[in-house]
Amino acid sequence: MSEQAGEPSRLRTGIYDLGYRPYEGQRLGRAYAVVSLFMYSLRAIFGLGRSWVAKAFAIGLAVIALIPALVQLAIAAIAPAEFEFTRFENYFSFVGIVVVLFCALSAPEVIGRDQRHHTLALYFSRALSRSDYVTAKVAALLAGLLIVLLTPQAVLLIGNAVATEEIVDYLADNLDAIPPIVASSLVIAVMMGSLSLAIACQTPRRAWATGAVIIYFVIATALGAILIETISSSDGDYAILISPVHVLEGSVFWLFDVPPEAGSDLEAIGFGGHYYFAAAAAYSLIGLAIVYRRYWTLAV
Numbered sequence: 001m002s003e004q005a006g007e008p009s010r011l012r013t014g015i016y017d018l019g020y021r022p023y024e025g026q027r028l029g030r031a032y033a034v035v036s037l038f039m040y041s042l043r044a045i046f047g048l049g050r051s052w053v054a055k056a057f058a059i060g061l062a063v064i065a066l067i068p069a070l071v072q073l074a075i076a077a078i079a080p081a082e083f084e085f086t087r088f089e090n091y092f093s094f095v096g097i098v099v100v101l102f103c104a105l106s107a108p109e110v111i112g113r114d115q116r117h118h119t120l121a122l123y124f125s126r127a128l129s130r131s132d133y134v135t136a137k138v139a140a141l142l143a144g145l146l147i148v149l150l151t152p153q154a155v156l157l158i159g160n161a162v163a164t165e166e167i168v169d170y171l172a173d174n175l176d177a178i179p180p181i182v183a184s185s186l187v188i189a190v191m192m193g194s195l196s197l198a199i200a201c202q203t204p205r206r207a208w209a210t211g212a213v214i215i216y217f218v219i220a221t222a223l224g225a226i227l228i229e230t231i232s233s234s235d236g237d238y239a240i241l242i243s244p245v246h247v248l249e250g251s252v253f254w255l256f257d258v259p260p261e262a263g264s265d266l267e268a269i270g271f272g273g274h275y276y277f278a279a280a281a282a283y284s285l286i287g288l289a290i291v292y293r294r295y296w297t298l299a300v
Contacts, residue, residue, distance in 0.1 A: 029127060030129075030132065033126060033127045033128050033132070034128065034132045034135065034136050037123075037128065037132075037133065037137070039140075041110050041136060041140035042140040042143050042144060044110065044140075045058055045109060045110060045140065045141065045144040046059055046062075047059070058106060061098050061102045061148070062147065062148045062151070065099070065102075065148050065149075065151075066151065066155060068086045068094040069086070069091075069152040069153070069156040070155070071086075073155070073160070076159065076160055076163040077163055086156075088256065089180075089252055089253055089256035089258050090252075090261065091152065091153055091156070092188060092248060093249060095149075095152070096249075099192060100192070100213075100214065100217045100218075103141075103145070103192050103195075103213055103217075104196065104213040105210060106141055106144055106145075106196075107193070107196035107197050107199070108200045108206040108209035108210050108213075109206070110137050110140055110141050111137050111197055111201050111291075112200055112201070112204050112205070112206055112209055115204035116204040116205075120133075120298070130295045130296055130298075131292065131296075133295060134291055137197070138193065138194065138197060141196070141197060142189045142190060142193045145185075145188070145189035145192065146185055149185040149188060149189060150185050153181050157177070157178075161174075180255045180257075183255050184251065184255045187248065187252070187280050188248050188251075188252070191248060191283050191284045191287070192244070192248070193287075194283070194285075194287030194291065195283060195284075196213050197291045198287040198290035198291050199213050199216055200213060201290075201295070217244055220242055220243055221243045221244060221245045221246070224239050224241070224242035224243025224246055225243060225246075227239030227242065228265060228269070237269045237271070240265060240269055246266065247279045247280050247283065248276075248280060249276075250266050250275070250276025250277075251276045251277045251280045253266065253273060254274065254276060254277055255273070255277075
């Protein structure tokens with residue numbers, strides 16, 4: 001018998017078992033989620049698993065950072081012990097602009113992609129907390145920066161040793177350079193990485209974030225140098241602490257326990273290196289505080 005018009009079909013309703021079952025496998029937990037996010041973010045920095053265009057910029061900058069070390073090795077092979085193109089303590093002075101560009105490209109990639117694609121809610125609905133998320137992202141950028149900073153200096157150390165007649169003696173005589181190399185690279189990575197993330201996390205737009213990071217480092221460095229020249233009193237010397245590049249250079253020289261280069265602003269002002277190290281620590285803490293607060297209060 002056919003159904004009457006307008007009468008609901010009761011025979012067509014029912015409960016169907018589609019075979020869905022809850023997950024019964026091993027749950028790897030919160031720590032595994034943090035490590036996985038760290039590895040994913042670190043791979044994203046260098047464009048691994050993506051097109052060659054994504055790889056070109058970050059890997060290209062890392063290769064450019066190697067150039068001073070390679071030049072020094074070429075000189076050492078041709079004229080050993082006669083000319084020193086660069087030393088460990090002034091390596092950052094050669095590659096500072098490269099590190100700035102690397103931060104400007106990597107920070108928006110690390111922390112802006114999830115805002116652009118609205119995937120933060122998916123992360124926070126799982127084992128990850130907001131603090132875990134930020135910690136993984138910060139650690140990934142710091143690891144990327146350390147790769148860019150430490151690789152050339154390792155090449156420089158090993159290459160100089162190979163260029164000498166007594167490799168073992170050279171390495172033994174220069175082992176004391178390893179702690180300041182690592183310490184100075186950590187200071188640079190933490191300060192520049194935290195400030196870059198603090199700027200980049202304010203907008204999901206990659207181009208704006210990249211431009212803002214570059215503008216900050218350029219303007220802050222220029223402003224510090226200008227104020228040193230324009231303020232005649234001794235208090236004007238503290239303006240050098242506005243410049244992130246000068247702060248990092250002063251910290252590096254202090255960690256290596258060597259005087260600043262002759263004729264530089266650092267030498268003219270004559271501050272102790274601990275001033276620059278304290279300023280670098282303060283900048284790093286401020287940058288990290290901004291990033292963590294941003295994600296603690298961000299609505300997703």
